[in-house]
Amino acid sequence: MATEKIFPMTQAGKEKLEQELEQLKTVKRKEVVERIKIARSFGDLSENSEYDSAKEEQAFVEGRITTLENMIRNAKIIEEDEMTSDVVSLGRSVTFIELPDGEEETYTIVGSAEADPFEGKISNDSPIAKSLIGRKVGDEIPVVTPGGEMKVRIVEIK
Template sequence: MAENKQVILTYEGIKKIEEELEYLKTVKRKEVAQKIKTAISYGDLSENSEYDEAKNEQAFVEGRIATLENMLKNAKVIDEEDIKTDVVSIGCIVRVRDLDYGDEMEFTIVGSAEADFKKMKISNEAPIGKGLMGKKVGDKVEIQVPDGTITYEILEIKRH
């Protein structure tokens, strides 16, 4: 089953998931329960859109809680000490130069559960992350992305 897939996380990622889980269980569940209670007080549930909306929100919250609990149950935590800097691996920060445009950028390679492109956290399963994995400083890497091909030169590999 896909539900038991190992989830690779950093300590930071574990902390974020635990915080979201705590919020959903302690705050959001109570808010949704109150919405349901209020909607029930309006009477006739068959035509009560507030009740339907609150029940849908409850289903979403419970589904998210189950997903987060499953992620934690199947988590493999990457220890800072285990992060290699001789090759690109999960948990490292890799500085690259785009050979077409000359731009330099830094990516943090993370497991798919922590990916956040806005924060330059790239999944090891995404095209760029997959293309960089296992490469060394000085390597030139051609990566197929939806827009075509990107060519990066790896300038530096480091830990946080």
């Protein structure tokens, strides 16, 4: 049997996933079942786009529930005391400047389960995070991204 993937995350990230799971199970699932019931009442299911749409949504919701349950079951909580303060690691925020004259950017490195680039949270599996992990303030590092290679200097780790 294959080993299940471990999902490193903060306690807050795990709680967010648990809230989403609860919402899907208690609210969304019931809404979708109700949509299916209503769509069935429209008659012929073979030409019923409402029914097809509701069934697709049901499949998505059930798939997401399964994914969340797996992530929560295999979560590895990153403890604050496991992180050294002077090295970029999972759970840390890192500020860097793109060289030679770029703007400062700050990201928090999190597990893939709680990554949200719009909130400044990048996955530890991302090219930027992989390049930064294990580095210290002042380090200048090449970072290979889908848009090409850039060089950055770490200015702060929190």
